[in-house]
Ligand code: CTP
């Protein structure tokens with residue numbers, strides 16, 4: 156089992172409100188970006204990392220690669236104005252037709268064991284995504300009024316990584332561009348092709364750092380994992 160991974164990292168982190176790319180914020184003295192990169196550096200099955208970045212961030216990112224001694228080849232591409240465009244730019248540089256993963260650089264807690272379960276599934280089906288069953292009761296709301304209560308047992312919160320056969324994801328991105336379709340995840344582009352997507356259960360710790368509260372949760376997850384190791 157081998158794969159390459161695209162890490163979109165070209166966002167501005169507006170909801171985090173840190174005044175800079177949230178991936179530069181530190182957890183236990185190490186930037187979020189480095190935490191995420193280290194997972195894929197550690198994983199022997201990962202044979203390439205394509206990082207989509209905003210050119211404004213490049214000098215600072217390069218300094219971090221040196222400071223934290225990132226040895227696995229990280230290939231930089233220029234991101235776009237939307238996450239989907241950043242990933243498309245990265246995907247265009249992928250030549251071989253193996254397995255490609257897309258993983259938000261803002262999710263530093265992904266576990267290698269889950270990555271491997273996902274890739275194994277995608278090798279069989281062509282497409283697989285990771286997520287967790289919804290915990291809250293979910294309702295649709297319109298004009299300030301509850302419209303309906305949605306059956307919770309069929310609802311899942313979707314995370315990354317998402318894994319695909321390279322040619323399938325490339326077809327999906329080309330079609331989305333042609334149709335001017337903008338999705339909120341990669342699987343939604345593949346769904347439009349009518350291709351089935353397997354669902355793999357991950358864990359609730361694989362959070363995306365989005366708003367300031369997420370930083371407290373992230374510190375707690377990190378501490379818990381450090382306790383488990385020692
Ligand atoms: N991303 C990207 N290119 C963009 C927008 C987002 O590569 N044009 C990346 C982010 O860097 C992040 C991931 O996609 O790793 C998920 O996006 P999100 O959590 O929305 O991050 P931001 O866009 O940075 O945050 P915000 O939406 O609050 O500005």
Ligand code: MG
Pocket residue numbers: 166238
């Ligand atoms: Mg965003």
